[in-house]
Amino acid sequence: GIQVEQSPPDLILQEGANSTLRCNFSDSVNNLQWFHQNPWGQLINLFYIPSGTKQNGRLSATTVATERYSLLYISSSQTTDSGVYFCAVERVGYGNKLVFGAGTILRVKS
């Protein structure tokens, strides 16, 4: 099956710092989504980004499908950004199935 690798596995930031999270995947994908899982367990959609670049406030994401990676940028981090960030992909020809990476645990300290 497709491999989805996220890095770093853990990240501690001081409030106000910037960070970049990476997602590498081993095969062509139709769909790539970034999620933030809050302390109560809910998965919050951040980006649907099979290719290209998108921005939403302090967050932005870029997917380079031909090179099989995606980046999530968090600028001016806040304590509420803490949680787990997941990248999930849908492999070409394997419709309707999201495969998740192991996640990046982010802790933002005040």
Added chain:
Amino acid sequence: DAMVIQNPRYQVTQFGKPVTLSCSQTLNHNVMYWYQQKSSQAPKLLFHYYDKDFNNEADTPDNFQSRRPNTSFCFLDIRSPGLGDAAMYLCATSRDGRGSYEQYFGPGTRLTVT
């Protein structure tokens, strides 16, 4: 607001006692999914419905069943829960599955097995 709703948010059941988790959606999406997420792990797809067409993952245990009586509702039945079934269960939806569309998740049901 259109959304995915899961009930209950927390469920405690006894070892071997059948339990049903429910999911409803107001997005009118064709596809509904059930994921299992164990502690400190990533969500893992159990099965999904494309309309009434049920699609089971090869490694989903037989202990897990699902029903989708209509577009809006989907149920996860665990026939004989074991301690290893304690997890967060996440329901998700997406539009027409023949394309590729964003999945939207409910808040989850955290299952404890005693």
